[in-house]
Amino acid sequence: MPNVSAYAATSETSALAPMAIDRRDPRPNDVAIDIEYCGVCHSDLHAARNDWGGTTYPIVPGHEIIGRVRTVGAEVTGFKPGDRVGVGCMVDSCKSCAPCDQGLEQYCENGMTGTYDKVLPDGSVTYGGYSRHIVVREDFVLRIPEGMDPAAAAPLLCAGITTYSPLRHWKVGPGQKVGIVGLGGLGHMGVKIAAAMGAEVTLFTTSPGKADDARRLGASRVVMSKDRAQMKAVRGEFDFILNTVAAPHKLDPYLNALTLEGTMVMVGLPDEPHPSPGMAPLIMKRRSLAGSLIGGIAETQEMLDFCAEHGIASDIEMIAMADINTAYERMLKSDVKYRFVIDMATLA
Numbered sequence: 001m002p003n004v005s006a007y008a009a010t011s012e013t014s015a016l017a018p019m020a021i022d023r024r025d026p027r028p029n030d031v032a033i034d035i036e037y038c039g040v041c042h043s044d045l046h047a048a049r050n051d052w053g054g055t056t057y058p059i060v061p062g063h064e065i066i067g068r069v070r071t072v073g074a075e076v077t078g079f080k081p082g083d084r085v086g087v088g089c090m091v092d093s094c095k096s097c098a099p100c101d102q103g104l105e106q107y108c109e110n111g112m113t114g115t116y117d118k119v120l121p122d123g124s125v126t127y128g129g130y131s132r133h134i135v136v137r138e139d140f141v142l143r144i145p146e147g148m149d150p151a152a153a154a155p156l157l158c159a160g161i162t163t164y165s166p167l168r169h170w171k172v173g174p175g176q177k178v179g180i181v182g183l184g185g186l187g188h189m190g191v192k193i194a195a196a197m198g199a200e201v202t203l204f205t206t207s208p209g210k211a212d213d214a215r216r217l218g219a220s221r222v223v224m225s226k227d228r229a230q231m232k233a234v235r236g237e238f239d240f241i242l243n244t245v246a247a248p249h250k251l252d253p254y255l256n257a258l259t260l261e262g263t264m265v266m267v268g269l270p271d272e273p274h275p276s277p278g279m280a281p282l283i284m285k286r287r288s289l290a291g292s293l294i295g296g297i298a299e300t301q302e303m304l305d306f307c308a309e310h311g312i313a314s315d316i317e318m319i320a321m322a323d324i325n326t327a328y329e330r331m332l333k334s335d336v337k338y339r340f341v342i343d344m345a346t347l348a
């Protein structure tokens with residue numbers, strides 16, 4: 001499919017602007033999708049601005065994709081034209097290594113194919129959801145449950161699964177005290193999902209103005225993370241903390257907030273490293289510091305079904321495609337309530 005409308009950055013300092021891209025013709029196991037909505041993840045901004053190094057330009061970001069199936073390849077059995085579907089952060093993996101066999105495609109030993117900015121063996125580069133169409137291998141297409149608001153479902157494809165997966169893996173549930181650090185795209189999904197799993201949720205935030213929203217979303221308590229007295233008052237309380245912050249910060253105050261054998265999982269990927277944590281907070285209480293990357297495809301479907309069952313979706317601010325550069329600036333100021341979603345119909 002030639003001449004597909006998209007928005008791209010052509011260098012780390014250039015604003016995103018319209019660009020025409022080519023999509024491959026659907027292979028027998030592919031699904032061709034007309035994109036309706038695409039969420040705006042902080043990773044899109046990191047990648048567009050080369051925060052992590054290694055971005056290939058031009059880059060078309062976007063990995064929270066919702067749309068309708070336009071056509072399917074001859075071997076596709078799970079989808080038909082008109083179905084409402086989603087695509088997240090991955091569009092392929094080897095499907096034969098040990099992690100892939102366990103449904104952990106995100107940790108594929110041969111390197112999963114990111115939805116955007118992945119250079120393929122033939123030299124082409126994957127382009128993401130800031131565009132009108134995409135063609136994806138059937139195995140990496142998600143089913144959007146009936147009745148879910150499609151725009152509010154878009155952020156589930158990254159922010160939802162990135163928080164759901166560690167909460168499940170570390171078995172968060174009733175009777176546990178859970179801290180979520182940062183109320184942005186990931187953090188607000190973390191609050192909703194942890195509360196739906198039955199945990200008692202506390203939000204750690206740098207933004208006093210977000211306290212009321214945090215309670216509305218499911219937190220029973222809000223701690224101002226820059227207030228030393230408040231951080232000291234919660235020492236030793238939390239079984240589990242999920243840290244979603246997109247900027248470097250001191251980890252020790254959070255490690256000290258964990259119980260004996262508590263765990264803090266990092267999902268934020270800032271451009272600069274965090275100051276190294278002290279070893280004493282870990283050693284003296286046998287605590288763990290861990291990380292987690294999105295989630296596998298089967299688990300992403302499980303998360304979508306869990307969200308449908310619990311009436312959970314993202315709190316979104318809908319924007320037009322042309323507003324993307326302003327949205328990035330607002331995201332850098334932690335000024336999003338709580339995920340921008342692009343209405344793709346605004347892209348000619």
Ligand code: NAP
Nearest residue numbers: 042182183184185186205206207245246247268269293294
């Ligand atoms: P976001 O919407 O911008 O939210 C980040 C939140 O972090 C902000 O709302 C803010 O919350 C807090 N924050 C930001 N700057 C801060 C600072 N200087 N000091 C303290 N707190 C600060 O970003 P997002 O889309 O949720 O993504 C968060 C991070 O996760 C990004 O680094 C992204 O690349 C990464 N990510 C990782 C994965 C994964 O698989 N591991 C997947 C997706 C995204 P408060 O206002 O409440 O303090």
Ligand code: ZN
Nearest residue numbers: 041043158159
């Ligand atoms: Zn993301």
